[in-house]
Amino acid sequence: MRPVPPRSDLERLSEGQTLYPVGLTITEAAALNASQLVKAVPDELGWRVTAEYWVGTVARGDLVVRVAPKIGAVQVLRLLAMADGASDLAIDDERVEVADDADLSAVLARMFVLEAERALAAGPLRGYRSEDQTLPVLRGRLRLRDQYLRRFGQLSPLEVTVDEWTIDTAENRLIRSAALALLALPGLTGAVEADLRRVDRMLVEAERLVPGVSTPAWQPTRLNARLHALLGLANLTLRHVSVESTAGEMVVHGFRVNMAHLFERLMARLLADVDPAWSAQVTLPLDHRQTLVIRPDLVRDDGTGWTGVADTKYKILDDAGKVSNADIYQVVTYCARLGLTIGHLIYADGGTPPPVYEVVGTDAAIAVHRIDLTALPGDLRAQVSALAVTLGPTTVTQPCGR
Incomplete structure (x- = not known):
């Protein structure tokens, strides 16, 4: 009979890993499925728990599930900062001083208290x-x-x-609310927890934000310059930390990141920084009756019409660099709809791209590009800058309606 792994193994999952069989109650499985961090499916000997594109931590009572990203927690937070446009937030591995296998919650909380110690050394900003x-x-x-x-x-x-x-300013509300959100996460060290409580006490006069309500706007000025990096971390925290009432009476806490969405947002942000004609997630009708739609990840419009299209794929190509048929079909459809002679697929792994696919029976060719997500921010921006030159503008074969 197949041995049943201990439930504690759920705290050591990696991206793409499956654990089976796992002993869960129906309520626990429903809560984990609702969290989206993992997928729990019933099987003959127990539950089959699969980690796909989400990374992070969720906790429901004494049940804790952690999914470690392939590229490391510190690098994920770097990419989040870049995707969110937090230019003031520099993440230094040596300063954070956490283990290589530390989960996202631990790394984020450690970064937050280190930045809070520096930013609030002179006291809270009034x-x-x-x-x-x-x-x-x-x-x-x-x-x-x-x-x-x-x-x-x-x-x-x-x-x-x-x-x-x-003290009850938009900046301090953000910082205090982020500290309290981090305190709810599992796996914090005693020292980090004490530092977060110190931030809470220092800013106790600032009103705590209501979960689900949009965060207050703040303007970067000379007066709040010392808080800019900390406010970037606070925004990042509140965007990705969730507290949910799901199946049963227990509350689910979690810090989760969808890596596929992160890659898409990152490419959109960095491409637009180089070439503002690029934008993300434009929905267009596919047929004349407008019953079908397409929604490319990235499109280029320089004011004269559609001049580029690309789709991001958080996938790793096989050793031969082979692309799946479904990915090609998708971009060929985009090219046909937009009247373009070339479309682009951008994959989240480094390496040499395969030759351009020239699709028989169409005017479309599909070019594949590979971005190394393990690169440091400067190198990553250089990759995308070079990519922007390759991506557009593209030849239009026919007028493309809106």
Whole structure:
């Protein structure tokens, strides 16, 4: 009989790995499926748990599942920062000082407390915040219209707008909320947890953001310059940390990243930095009745029409560099719809690309490109800059409708 691996093995999964058989309750399996980090499917001897494109950590009660990224947790956070446009956020392996196999939650929390220690060394940043108040005496600026409409000529109380000098600013709300979100994650060391609680106490006057509500906007200025990197980490944290009530009464906590989506967003951001004519996720009708649609990952429009199309694939090609038929079919369809003579496939692995595929019976050729996601930010930007020259503009074979 096949031995049943211990549940603790779920804390040591890698991208693309399958663990079977696993002892789970139906409620636990439903919670894990809802988290999207892994897929749990019932089988003869137990549950088959597969890690696909998601990496990170989720916890439901005493059940913890971790999926380690192939490229390492620190590199994933670098890519997230680049994809989110956090140019002030530099991630140094030596400064973070975590083990190579550390999970994303541990690395992010460690980075956060290190940056918070530096950014908040001089104390929390205060700022003015305008508030509408009703007061018995005049303070601030009188709102004449509200006074007339609400008080009907009465002289008291007064409707005023007051500029408060306070810690409860958009910046501090973001930082405190991120610290509290990180505290909910499993696997934190005692030292990191203590540092996160210290940040919470320092900013206790700042209102905690409600989960699911859009984060407040803040403007980079000279006054908040010391917080820029920390605010980048706070935004990154709040974007990817989730607290969910799923199957059962237990709450699921998690920090998860969809690597396929990350690769797509990263390519869109870096390509647009080089050539602003590129944009992401444009939905177009495929047939005349507009019952079918296409949604290429990347399209180029320089104002004269569609001049380029590309699709990102978070896949590793085989040793021969062979591309799947389905990937080719997809881009051929994009070329036919947009009237282009060449389309592009961008894969998330380094190496030599295969020759261009010239598709029989069409005017389309499909070029394959390979991006090394293990490269440092400067090298990665150089790869994409060279790619941008190759990608466009492209010859148009026919007028392409919108």
